[in-house]
Amino acid sequence: MNRKRPGTGPLTVTVFVFPGVRLLDVTGPIEVFASANEFGGHYRVRIASADGAEVITSAGTRLSADLRVDDVREPYDVLVVPGGPGWETLIKDDALLGAVRQLNEKARCTASVCTGAFLLAAAGLLDGRRAATHWRQSRQLALRFPSVQVEPDAIFVRDGPMMTSAGVTAGIDLSLALVEDHYGAEVARAVAKDMVVFMQRPGGQSQFSVRSRVPHTRQEMLRRVLDAVTENPEANHTLSAMARRAGVSVRHMTRLFDEEVGTTPARYVEQVRLEAAQVMLETDDDPMSVVARRTGFGSPESLRRAFVRHLGVTPGAFRASFRTTGVGTKGSVSEAVSP
Structure with a gap:
């Protein structure tokens, strides 16, 4: 246009x-x-x-x-x-x-x-x-x-x-x-x-959060574990910590995630943390060290590796993309020349 x-x-x-x-x-x-x-x-x-x-x-x-x-x-x-x-x-x-x-x-x-x-x-x-x-x-x-x-x-x-x-x-x-x-x-x-909306919102149709994409589970203690990760992604969410929190064995917790969530505990935690980091990068100008700490990644290098692995971009490049709607660029807008 x-x-x-x-x-x-x-x-x-x-x-x-x-x-x-x-x-x-x-x-x-x-x-x-x-x-x-x-x-x-x-x-x-x-x-x-x-x-x-x-x-x-x-x-x-x-x-x-x-x-x-x-x-x-x-x-x-x-x-x-x-x-x-x-x-x-x-x-x-x-x-x-x-x-x-x-x-x-x-x-x-x-x-x-x-x-x-x-x-x-x-x-x-x-x-x-x-x-x-x-x-x-x-x-x-x-x-x-x-x-x-x-x-x-x-x-x-x-x-x-x-x-x-x-x-x-x-x-x-x-x-x-x-x-x-x-x-x-x-x-x-x-x-x-x-x-009061994003110039360009995060993660494709991740307009719905990681937590909301999880199928409803009848296991109340699993719901509490999932909600705890979402509410405080920087806390200790190792498999053993989640199992202790739920009062079950590590093996049982692993099986519940597989059957009820469709992924591993570690992968779920990383997805939630990645989503939290995306939101921070879109809305704040905090240093990468602060973003990494508050979202549970610990260090900027761990944050960078997660972004590259899942999104194919660095956190810095991701943040820069939210200074525009992305019109005319690769990403949320896809363009093709009409035949």
């Missing part, structure tokens, strides 16, 4: 809404663009529905539309296609998919939020392209639309003029990347600070 500088006229963003749309998929991006206007951006946001009538969201909230799809006749800058929990029904709605195609024809860039990727895919707009959606639905997207190359761990993906994002709040990440692309990193950073 070409960088749009302030003072050259507004950029028009059209958000398509429909019955059952998820409210935050709509309001998240709108808030980003509205906030950008306070820091040097110049966006004109409008909401379009198929017939121009209001719609009722999946939350039961009514949303008014500014115009109907047929009223969009001139080329414009960005189309946002939100998702909804009823995506399985929506992708069978020929009229809805026709409206998406019609709006896409006039848009310079089309972006989906969460399960909105299913609408783009069903409309044939993602054929041969890479795409992202909510991590819970990424497998379904790949199975239903084999011509789409799904990137299950991406927060958002850009492939030519098409952008797709992961679950719900990832629409904010995507919108921040658009703001950076249009008006520069400083404006995007100001918006992120104003909204």
Whole structure:
């Protein structure tokens, strides 16, 4: 995309809404663009529905539309296609998919939020392209639309003029990347600070924490052990220490982790500590020695080895990446040249 500088006229963003749309998929991006206007951006946001009538969201909230799809006749800058929990029904709605195609024809860039990727895919707009959606639905997207190359761990993906994002709040990440692309990193950073969100969030779709990814366990004492690691990653969490804490043998603790968590105790502890270090590096400017100590790695060298082994980057490079949304670079944004 070409960088749009302030003072050259507004950029028009059209958000398509429909019955059952998820409210935050709509309001998240709108808030980003509205906030950008306070820091040097110049966006004109409008909401379009198929017939121009209001719609009722999946939350039961009514949303008014500014115009109907047929009223969009001139080329414009960005189309946002939100998702909804009823995506399985929506992708069978020929009229809805026709409206998406019609709006896409006039848009310079089309972006989906969460399960909105299913609408783009069903409309044939993602054929041969890479795409992202909510991590819970990424497998379904790949199975239903084999011509789409799904990137299950991406927060958002850009492939030519098409952008797709992961679950719900990832629409904010995507919108921040658009703001950076249009008006520069400083404006995007100001918006992120104003909204109290990350400029670029950690670890792919590690938008859900290590602890939350662990299947629910019926073993209360194991839950206490897992929670203790999450709450205080710098404490002593050796296998023997965890076994003592739970009142079981080392062998039994190892077996519980294998059966209930699906990994080893040491690997789980390292994943939690790595996540804690990522958060510190994104939000603080503490020296690496402090980050290493507070997250349980002990030394900067141990921290560095863990980052390189799991993420392929050093802690310093990881921290530097959060000074930008990553638009136009490898990482959370994937780019491809359209055929």
